[in-house]
Amino acid sequence: MTILNQTDNQPLIELQGITKVYGTGQAAMHALRGIDLHINEGEFVAVMGPSGSGKSTCMNILGCLDTSTAGTYKFRNIAVDQLTRNQRTRLRRFYLGFVFQGYNLLNRTSALENVELPLIYRGTPAAARRARAAHALETVGLKGWESHTPGELSGGQQQRVAIARAIVTEPEVLFADEPTGNLDTARSREIMDLLSGLNRDDGVAIVMVTHEPDMAAYAKRVVRFLDGLVASDEPNGRET
Secondary structure, three states: OOOOOOOOOOEEEEEEEEEEEOOOOHOOEEEEEEEEEEEOOOEEEEEEEOOOOOOHHHHHHHHOOOOOEEEEEOOOOOOOHOOHHHHHHHHHHEEEEEEEEEOOOOOOOHHHHHHHHHHHHHOOOHHHHHHHHHHHHOOHHHOOOOOHHHHHHOHHHHHHHHHHHHHHOOEEEEEEEOOOOOOOHHHHHHHHHHHHHHHHHOOOOEEEEEEOOOOOOOOOOEEEEOOHHHHHHHEEOOOO
């Protein structure tokens, strides 16, 4: 994929007037009602709001998992809403990483093989992808666990494998949807410390949906959604 060039002073991600409508006529449901949002390179942004506020819909659009009804989405000044389906797939494959609440690991597949999957889709040669997957697992503190299947790992370890899978492609931005939702307090803090380190040390931009104020406190900025709109967008005041 052609490397995207970022214009000076241009946000990494920019949404302008984004709407999303499901259904038509009286059955129409307006999930997003005109979102303006920007995310700069290397930021850590927490997205909060009650259920039905539009935050997950916005996350899906940002991750090229869904498209808007109207408005403009730019990634490195490229109009994503004007890309073809295949072009959006390639943008997702080469520039974006994803971590979900449910881990989404293949149960009968080793940790190493789970982490390799995005590189298989890229067409990376076997030896190179194994080496990169092993390095990603080491980065998240799972060196020595490469051959273990998800059933042989704790919830926290499974989420670490999921993070390794997300970062093995060296994404520009990592989208995390309730990454600690299935974990206890201690494991949640471990995962948040890991995400903070990736942001601080490796410069990976992170956009994280969460309901938990304690987890949002790790971010440098908090965006709150309400009724399909951005209700507030403020610095968090915490150095991570």
